[in-house]
Amino acid sequence: MSDIITAAIEGAGREDLLGMAMPETTKAAYVRREDSGMFEGLASEDKDPRASLKVGEIALPELAPDEAYVLIMASSINFNTVWTSIFEPLSTFGFLDRLGKESIWGARHATDTHVVGSDGAGIVLKTGSSVRSWGPGDQVTIHCNYVDDQDPSAHDDSMLASNQRIWGFETNFGGLAEIAVVKANQLMPKPTHLTWEESAVNALCNSTSYRMLVSGNGADMTQGDKVLVWGATGGLGAFAVQYVLNGGGTPVGVVSSASKVEILNELGVDAVIDRKEKGYRFWADEHTQDESEWRRLGKDIRGLIGDDVDIVFEHPGRQTMGASVFVTRRAGTIVTCAATSGYMIEYDNRHLWMKLKTIKGSHFANYREAWHANQLICEGKILPPLSAVFSLDQVGDATYQVHKNLHEGKIGVLCAAPSEGLGITNPELRAQVGEDRLNIFRRHDG
Numbered sequence: 001m002s003d004i005i006t007a008a009i010e011g012a013g014r015e016d017l018l019g020m021a022m023p024e025t026t027k028a029a030y031v032r033r034e035d036s037g038m039f040e041g042l043a044s045e046d047k048d049p050r051a052s053l054k055v056g057e058i059a060l061p062e063l064a065p066d067e068a069y070v071l072i073m074a075s076s077i078n079f080n081t082v083w084t085s086i087f088e089p090l091s092t093f094g095f096l097d098r099l100g101k102e103s104i105w106g107a108r109h110a111t112d113t114h115v116v117g118s119d120g121a122g123i124v125l126k127t128g129s130s131v132r133s134w135g136p137g138d139q140v141t142i143h144c145n146y147v148d149d150q151d152p153s154a155h156d157d158s159m160l161a162s163n164q165r166i167w168g169f170e171t172n173f174g175g176l177a178e179i180a181v182v183k184a185n186q187l188m189p190k191p192t193h194l195t196w197e198e199s200a201v202n203a204l205c206n207s208t209s210y211r212m213l214v215s216g217n218g219a220d221m222t223q224g225d226k227v228l229v230w231g232a233t234g235g236l237g238a239f240a241v242q243y244v245l246n247g248g249g250t251p252v253g254v255v256s257s258a259s260k261v262e263i264l265n266e267l268g269v270d271a272v273i274d275r276k277e278k279g280y281r282f283w284a285d286e287h288t289q290d291e292s293e294w295r296r297l298g299k300d301i302r303g304l305i306g307d308d309v310d311i312v313f314e315h316p317g318r319q320t321m322g323a324s325v326f327v328t329r330r331a332g333t334i335v336t337c338a339a340t341s342g343y344m345i346e347y348d349n350r351h352l353w354m355k356l357k358t359i360k361g362s363h364f365a366n367y368r369e370a371w372h373a374n375q376l377i378c379e380g381k382i383l384p385p386l387s388a389v390f391s392l393d394q395v396g397d398a399t400y401q402v403h404k405n406l407h408e409g410k411i412g413v414l415c416a417a418p419s420e421g422l423g424i425t426n427p428e429l430r431a432q433v434g435e436d437r438l439n440i441f442r443r444h445d446g
Helices: 003-009 014-018 079-086 093-100 196-200 203-213 237-246 258-267 291-305 321-327 367-378 392-403 427-433 440-444
Strands: 025-032 054-059 067-076 113-115 120-127 139-142 179-183 187-189 226-229 250-255 271-274 283-285 309-314 328-336 358-361 386-391 410-414
Touching (some): 003 120, 025 392, 054 392, 079 392, 196 386, 237 250, 250 258, 271 291
Antiparallel strands (some): 025 054, 067 120, 139 187
């Protein structure tokens, strides 16, 4: 381990780190361009991230003026890492090649290895010449909106930028590494009451859920809103139900087991539907949806809360969109950010236009939204749904677990951190939040 990494882990200050040399390489998880076709002909569920993800030394690129090297103490697995690892719906090397054509600095990304990972918590090691607000030794979390400010489309809402990308998915040198390359406008303060691994699992999913529900760019949720949340103990849904509760609303969580019902009850969610117990069959066959099953879901929702929902937090996609459109109240909103069960969506448009409903697309979050979402984590008002922790050497296994939905909440990955439980600098706030609440997902995992 290099001197600068050792010093940062041991708590060296800014002046000490400024005089130290960066290593030329970093240990990282990556996929190889030459393997892009390795899963051709296989169904998605048969593609195995353990076969494609490698862990080894990768050369660190030169630092651009608006960037920082960050020692990644911990990271996490998101579904975009699954997509990268199984080269689906297409190889991410196409993203890197397009970025490589934009500028001299962009060319660094177009390599034959793609270092993945779109979350991270760690310590700033070095900063570029134009970085103002951060310096070596700062403890940070990282959000994944990768965008510059030279295009007018990047202003007002940077998620509308023509050059907006997701770090570690559409860019290189991501968070599943000991050292990552990060734009300064991706950095946010690390929550002082959380461990490195607890801090690392929030930014992507928490910010996404914030924009979907709280922001005016999303559903613009107000007090009293009733919100149906699919996958309510998953990486996105676990944050969504907390935002509904914090906003004075009523979440209706949909899960797939009795143990997941218990998790939601501990979070304070009273209205929960176990879809496995209910046995909904929204699709009568591969091509035909069953409206009677939508009606049954709507009746079950009204039986729990006495009314239809104002908002549906939608991310499964093909499997559930027809039901989501149907059960939303008149003039309600279906906000969607993903399609993990299939991108080709079908619904009965009569239930949308005749009842004046809105389907709204949402994608990650801009810096302001991510910052506000992170601040709620920092204040202990939103809990990190950490369910399991793997080492960087186990990244293939961790990604496989997400691919197969074998864990609830989020999976953390230790990168430079030597063990779990490190990084807490505000034990008083941690005691106020409560160890039991911080460990709800881990106590129920498995």
